[in-house]
Amino acid sequence: MTALELLVAVGLAILVCNYVARRIRVAPPAVLLVGGVLLGFLPPLREIELPPDVVLLLFLPVLLYWEAFTSSLREIRVNQRIIVLTSTVLVAATAALVAVTAHLFGVPWGPAWVLGAAVAPTDATAVGVLGRGLPRRVATMMRAESLVNDGTALVIYALAVAVTVGEEHFSVPRLGEMFGLAYGGGIAVGALVTWVSLLVRRRLRDPAQHNLLALVTPLGAYLLAEQVHASGVLAVVVSGLWVSQVSPRSFPADAREHVHTVMTFVTSLLNGALFVLIGIEIHGAVSGLTSTGLARGLIAVLAVSAAVVLARFAFFFTSPYVIRLLDHRPKQRRLRMTARPRTVLAAAGFRGAVSLAAALAVPETLTNGSPFPDRDLIVFATAGVIAVTLLVQAPLLPGVVRWSGLTPDGAGELRRAEIAAVQAALDAFPQVVARLHTSDAVVDEVRTEYDRHLRALRAGQTDDADDRSASDAQAQYVDLRLALVAEKHAMIVRLRDENEIDDDVLRQIQADLDVEKSHVSRRRPS
Structure with missing residues (x-):
């Protein structure tokens, strides 16, 4: 053979x-x-x-x-x-x-x-x-x-x-x-x-x-x-x-x-x-x-x-x-x-x-x-x-x-980390907006998405923020979303480094953030 x-x-x-x-x-x-x-x-x-x-x-x-x-x-x-x-x-x-x-x-x-x-x-x-x-x-x-x-x-x-x-x-x-x-x-x-x-x-x-x-x-x-x-x-x-x-x-x-x-x-x-x-x-x-x-x-x-x-x-x-x-x-x-x-x-x-x-x-x-x-x-x-x-x-x-009687664990830790990441992005929102000079319309849209997503996480629900953007402000929308993803990623890495979350939790959230970043990046106008 x-x-x-x-x-x-x-x-x-x-x-x-x-x-x-x-x-x-x-x-x-x-x-x-x-x-x-x-x-x-x-x-x-x-x-x-x-x-x-x-x-x-x-x-x-x-x-x-x-x-x-x-x-x-x-x-x-x-x-x-x-x-x-x-x-x-x-x-x-x-x-x-x-x-x-x-x-x-x-x-x-x-x-x-x-x-x-x-x-x-x-x-x-x-x-x-x-x-x-x-x-x-x-x-x-x-x-x-x-x-x-x-x-x-x-x-x-x-x-x-x-x-x-x-x-x-x-x-x-x-x-x-x-x-x-x-x-x-x-x-x-x-x-x-x-x-x-x-x-x-x-x-x-x-x-x-x-x-x-x-x-x-x-x-x-x-x-x-x-x-x-x-x-x-x-x-x-x-x-x-x-x-x-x-x-x-x-x-x-x-x-x-x-x-x-x-x-x-x-x-x-x-x-x-x-x-x-x-x-x-x-x-x-x-x-x-x-x-x-x-x-x-x-x-x-x-x-x-x-x-x-x-x-x-x-x-x-x-x-x-x-x-x-x-x-x-x-x-x-x-x-x-x-x-x-x-x-x-x-x-x-x-x-x-x-x-x-x-x-x-x-x-x-x-x-x-x-x-x-x-x-x-x-x-x-x-x-x-x-x-x-x-x-x-x-x-x-x-x-x-x-x-x-052993069961998988880590769900609570994962949810806490997700909430901390979204909250970190919202806390950094004013500084990010000022650095990127984002228009008010885009700021309102993205903040609404993040507020809704944070409420869903705290309620124990899943609510993936969509990637809607006005056509005349698409580039600003992409830049703002990517900057906020970076803030979320920095937060979960810091939580891992401080032993607040496990490596497995970091990898789970990071995988979602990497997909989000790739998806948002593809929305950038050529």
């Missing part, structure tokens, strides 16, 4: 599976995975192999960048301790428990740790899709964990592979050195690439060029970090978070609108394609299982999946009590979560592309030329764990969320 034929097949699968997912109200990743498995039965697709580099370079940087860009930095700061713990301690504990489980099945310690590291991190794309509709704090904790924990898992994975093939000898100093390089180097590279990218983007006015840099920046950060043996994942995450903070002030509205549209489409397409390809790859994992029987392999999958789930539940139901014993500050008391939201966090440990890419990247042979022990079982077990988390855990999550 040619690359073009594969592209068409995957594209059709994405269309059909997303339609089916909406019809049966099941999370799209689960349906896409099943669709990929069904595609794998087609003879031309049976020989398809997913190169690990394709996942780690073509898919991962852009997806992680956009997940980081659309995350709430305020919530990350507030919950940074638990995010750090889940991204490090939980990953290491999961890898260790899986390694012990695999060793009980006769897998040597080196390959057992390779398997543990491969299945330890949660998948950012799956968590991002399946975590929608949760309260902002819970959703941010899930997303931030999945963005960072790949770095920890890949360090453990690299050391386990190197020790197994005979290139390294395990030592605590060596492990510390690898972690320091991965985290410190990843953050430094991400900051450097983003700084250069922002210098360029601040001088661009063409939205298409902004789009190009939005795609090139995560790819460049990932590649450069990997070249110096740092964490490409952390470099991309740092880049996405930084750009999200400076975007409101640094980029023009039409560029933000264009990039948002294109990146939303690209990431949706990459997400869908990735889960379909994982489903196709499961066929290869099954057919490649030769060192043991299928029944024993399935038992190993169930055992490893149980270890993954057990480690996660144990962490979320022990670590909070340890923290409470050690930290009695009032701030810590305010951050405490009840058992129900912790159950949601524990149940959301989905695995995905990074795990499969790590398993497929295990070398075929050792340095002495002998086969890598149990490589086929590592690939099979990893694919099985991904299937279990997406096909069993994911469909159960909505029920767990309903049981927990």
